[in-house]
Amino acid sequence: MKFVVSSTELLSHLNAISKVISSKNTLPILDNYLFQLEDNRLTVTASDLESTLITSLELDNAEGKGDIAVPAKLLNDTLKEFPDQPLTFKFDLETFGIDIYSDNGKFSIVGQDGDEFPQLPELNEASASTIQVPHDVLQSGIQRTLFATADDELRPVMNGIFMELGSDDLTFVASDAHKLVRYKRADAKAEVESSFILPKKPAALLKNLLLKEDYDVKLQFDEKNAFFNLSNYKLICRLVEGNYPAYNSVIPTNNQNKLTVDRLEFYNTIKRVSVFANQASNLIKFHIQDNQLVISAQDVDFSISAVERIKCQYEGEEIEIGFKSTFLLEILSNITSSEVRVELSDPTRAGLLLPAEKDFDEEDVLMLLMPMMINA
Template sequence: MKFVVSSTELLSHLQAISRVISNKNTLPILDNFLFELKNDELVATASDLESTLITTIPLDSSVGEGVIAFPAKILTDTLKEFPEQPLTFDIDLTSLAVKITSENGVFSIVGQNGEDFPKLPQREESGIVDITVDSDVLLTGVNKTLFATADDELRPVMNGIFIELGNNDLTFVASDAHKLVRYKRLDGRSEVESSFILPKKPASLLRNILPKEENPVKVEFDDKNAFFTLSNYKLICRLVEGNYPSYNSVIPKNNPNVLTIDRVELYNTLKRVSVFSNPASNLIKFELKTNELVVSAQDIDFSISARERLQCEYEGQELEIGFKSVFLLEILSNISSANVMVELSDPTRAGIFLPYDNENADEDVLMLLMPMMINA
């Protein structure tokens, strides 16, 4: 078989799917891309058994049909060095010899038998749930929650994004037991109420390919796998098995103490003050009084401390509460509004972080952070 393809177009697609390939593959064939040529299109596949990413590349011209596995690293490393030009791939399916012809040279590679590549998971038609989601809704949902997922081998359900389909909204939830993010979209609805847990790796793969997508994304899932169909890509991934914890029960309801402050100003203050915190705990202390926030940190071991005073709007009792600065900075950097609202009840209960002014009326963002003992 033989085909002609643009070097930069091929590289762009292969770089996107190459993120699936693991450095510790148990099967050597998984270090390869699977190329399938049919109907003047090249279908390239990469997999690590848990996740599979497929892309379709339009061709300038092609002859014949067939499948072959290509060494991924050699191919992407070579394509990076080509300027934009047509490349001709001439493949002998009997010997698996591949000849790549550019404007000025010829490159030879030996492929592997494409039949050895693992077969794709098939959908269970009986229990399949499908929904069509705007690409920007899916992208924002993943972006807002991915940072809050856990790395917990004992509780694998916490290592993914919980996606809940409702009649009135679409909800994305992630938590590592220290912080929790709940992102609701009122413009994403499903006829069937259902849910699944999307693992961290396919979520980050989606985050990489969704910005280029202009059309709605078809999402299908059964008990074991999820299938995301985009214009030029298809992602198939194994879901996390198990039941996600009841996240609504950990969100404090009555929070009489409310702080409203400039988000960027607070973020910059935290960056400065956190330098002086204990590296082991990263403890930052908030002292709240009427229209005043004092942010402080100290490291007794090195006799260093920092303290900054900020103007704010604060309604409630005088309060002292501690937070881990690393988590606090992550939360503030993932809220997009100019001002942030922090709702607190007491120093032992979680603080709720909300955007003060929502640019999108269909968005509902809530971030929660557990406090730290100040005198620990």
């Protein structure tokens, strides 16, 4: 079995799928790529059991067919050192010896039996759902929500993005119980209403792959796994089991206090003032009255404090409320509009942060942050 391939093209594909490989694999075979050659097509698979990434390349020059496991780190480290040039790979499927020929040399490594690589999960056709999702919708949905997912061993359902497919829109939700993001897109719909929880790691892998994608993504899922088919890649991942919390019930609806402020000025002010906040709590206080927002922080232990005022448009009663600055900065950095709208009801209920203007009509972004006790 042999083939010729461009060093940079192969490395580009391997770099994209190598991120799925865990540094602490329970099976030694998972430290390898699975190379499969058939009919001038090379298919390369990487997996950590929970998630599997598959890529394929069309080859002009190939002989034979078969599969073999190739050490991933060694191959990546080798390919990085080559300038762009054709490389010839020769495989001995009896001894699992691999020879790589360049313009000026030969490099020999030892692979493993490809049959030892775990079998791919198969879609349960009887219970499966299929939808074509625009690549930009999927990329935006993951990008806007991924930062709000939790790392909670006791509640694994919070450790992923809840994807809700409806007849009117596609909704992405993430929350860590302190902050919540709901991102809706009316330009993506499903014929049958369904939902699943996409784990954090495959979501992050998918986000990077979608940046290079130009076509709709075919999404299929059953009760255990999701299959994302891109033009050059396929991602298979095990879904998070369990029911996602009823997130709509925590979104306050009667918010009579409404503030509109320049997002960048708001962000930079919070960043400066938060330097003076208590390092354990990161508490900053807002005092809003008469089109003026006063942001303050203090650390009693070190006798330091900071106060800054910024102008805003405000409708509502005088209010004082506290938030964790690190969460607030995360949320503001994930809103793209030039102005942000903050809706508050009282100091004990969650505050909503919304873009003052949408990037486009089909988009609906809502970010929620729980307040902190000011006198704690």
